[in-house]
Amino acid sequence: MNLLSGLEKFGIKSDGIGDIYQDEKQDKKEDAKKKKEAEAPKVKKEEPKETDFLLEKAIRCPVCDKVFKTLIVKNGRIKRKESDRDLRPRFMYIDTLKYDIASCPFCGYTAMNRYFEHISSIQVKAVKEGVCMKYTPSNEPQTGIRDFSYDEAIERYKLALYNAMVKKGKTSEKAYTCLKISWLYRAKIEELEAEAEKEGVEETKVESIKKEVELCRTEEAAFYNQAYEGFEKAISSELYPIAGMDQNTLDFLLASMAFKLKKYEVASRGVSRLLASSSATSRIKDKAYDLKEDIITAIKSGT
Structure with a gap:
């Protein structure tokens, strides 16, 4: 039965319309479909890898004058996390510390990025005699984007330290x-x-x-x-700046290190200087105050 029969005189054809509430029913079906899709388990996104935040940069070695590629961090993409008390930086998905070294694969000259290009002619001579003449190139791949293990990163830093000693940095x-x-x-x-x-790890x-x-x-x-x-x-x-740090930053770093080394009197003096400083930022002062509280607690507990 067509309940809308008779509308033909208005030019409206009502053939095929048998359910007055078909729109509501259709809407309910669509709502149910959307709800089902929303409730469906979402595919978990894969966590970014360290290599996603790295890129290769060609640099020239100031000692042997050869060009090589080194890995650097895409600073614009990384997300900072709360640093350790002694200012050790932390980031999501990557440890940027591992990639703060430039090491020439040809001659062995190695230094932290901030120091790599800043080397005098006297230091170049010292590195050539004390490092380059003894250096044996590594068999590890030197090109391509790859993540460093902590052991690799530590080796590179130790080589940088040796270079700093040789050049009298x-x-x-x-x-x-x-x-x-x-x-x-x-x-x-x-x-x-x-x-x-981790579960299932053997004893x-x-x-x-x-x-x-x-x-x-x-x-x-x-x-x-x-x-x-x-x-x-x-x-x-x-x-100052020393290693890129102003006086207040370095004072806080030393106070934090002294606390970790249980040199509480030294740490306390450093904190007092910071809290009395007119140039220290409120952020540094807040950190210094927190450190002061921990120093007091440590002294009282005898730890």
Whole structure:
């Protein structure tokens, strides 16, 4: 039965329309379909890899004058996380520390990116005699975008430290290199501990990881002490900025390092200077105040 019969005189054909509420029913069907699609499990996005944040850059070695490619971080793409108290930087999906070294694969000259091009003719001569003549090129691939393991990164930093010693670089350069090596050992420890906590890891593997962690802790502490000692010397012999840091930043770094090394009196004096400083930013002062509270707690507890 066509309930709309008789509309033909108005030029309206109502053939095929049998349900007055068909629009509502159609809407309900579409709503149900949309709801079902919304409730369907979403495909989990794959986490970005470190290599997604890297690119190759061609640079010229100031020692042997040859051009080579080095990996640098796409700073515009990385997302910063809260740094460690001693200013160790943290980012999502990538540890940028691993890629802050330029190492010439031809002659062995190696330095942190900020220092690589800044080398005097006297230092070039020293590197040629003390590094290049002894250097054996690595068999590892030197081109292409790939992620570095912590062991590889640490090796590159140690080579940078050796170069800094040979060329008689600034005390702050050697101290900063030591600090970054220490941070890399800390990061490696975190990686190892995360691996040990995975389900299904054999007990023998866990024990092996624990031993490696202890070795890393020893290395971390050794380089940390060297970094602290170096920065203490640098502040009395170099002008600011030191290793790219202004006085307040370096004062906070040293106070944080002193706290970690349980030099509470030294840390407390550094914090007091920062809190009384008219040039320190509110951010630095907030960090210094938090550190002060932790120093007081540590002294009271005798830890």
